[in-house]
Amino acid sequence: MTVASWGLRGTEVVRGPQCEGVTEGPWVEPVSALTSWSFVVGAVLIVALARPTVDTRASWVRVRTYAVLVAAVGIGSFVEHGPDPAWSDVAHDLPLLATLAFLGADAAADLAGRTRSWWMWTLPTAVVLPVVALAPRAGDVAQVALAAAAVLLTVLRARAQPRLRRPVTVGLALLAVGAGIGTMSRAGWPWCDPSSPWQGHGAWHVLAAAALVVMAPTVGHVGRLGPRFARPARRSRGPS
Template sequence: MVNPTALLTARVRAQDGPGCELVQDGFLAEPVSAWTSLAFVVAGVVVLVRARREGHRAHDADTSDHRPSARPHPLAGYAALVAAVGIGSFVQHGPDPVWSDLAHDLPLLVVLAYVGADAAADLTGRRPAWWWWAGPTLALVPLILLAPRAGDLAQVGVAVVAVALTVRRAVIRPRQRRRIATALALLAVGGTVGTLSRAGWPLCDPSSPLQGHAVWHVLAATALVVLAPTIGLSSHPPPRARR
């Protein structure tokens, strides 16, 4: 039987958070959301392994120079950031220390800024500099700490810009359109399910083992894996449009 007091606590807490999962005593406050957060860690590992495999294939195909490249693969940083999203989310949904908001929001903000900066570099034909994504992220840290609601809105703004730039990238990269469309569709479905699962919304059931926010974790992590091959395309000129 569900403890009515715990259920009420879960609903109150859900008003301030993304989900409505029943809050548990112990190390994991929201077990389902905590464990599914690790989908981002798995996604980061998958991206890194695939990038290394592609790097080895490219190296084997290049018979003119067998020296290893000193330049790090652009997906290495991306993979690390994606994994960091999972760690930060696990911290918030698990032990939930006082600094959990920063642990959760900062990696997600960095990933959004990174994707947007990479798309902007592709659109302008330039290599992205680290400050393209680090600058906006650092500028928003005080907002996340001092005004969490405003920080959430700022993240939405960064997400909108990143999506717009990525859609524009699909225009100049016809071969990447299906991949980008698939990634955005996964994010859209995950975001819809997550939103409808907030406290007071139709899909919210605090005692259910199937949580909408957990679904968001899995679909968002999958979308980042699908999107990964588009990262770093600024080093390759886009195909010329047919006249």
């Protein structure tokens, strides 16, 4: 984590790239480290809320996979903002990239009616892994590209399935508000105050976790008509 000096009321506070003051304790950025656990709480909620509604085993597998990825986002974020070891960039970025790839692949599989291809999220994740490890800046670009693709595919999915429009709209709105707060609170922006317990990046964690929970009902659908309305398989004709 790159740090820099930040003058505040005649004192000097060492801040991280997200503006929060860096401490000498076990957690480098305490507020961001604590709020990272919002994703883990969100993962638990995803599983708990989906249990009564998921009606096929395949869909349930996809929901649980999604929950594991969301929890991994929180753990990776805590690693970076907490102890911050040398490998923290990979721990932080890889689960996030995997979650974005999952959402995009799940939406694409739903739109194409090929539900078995939802696991294709593993391929872009594996390709981007060495980029994240060896070239963090390029990894950031890949993260933006995956995010754009995931958003586009999710919007197309909601357009095809009106029942999914509400969770998609609310989820994207939460992400937009969180991104705005996080950006305005970065170093050099108006809301940056390294010594304050209010940190915009922490607010981004909470709102992003909430958005992933809200969008969970979009995960696991089978085809545009859903599993309960799927067309029955054709019967083979017997000898005439």
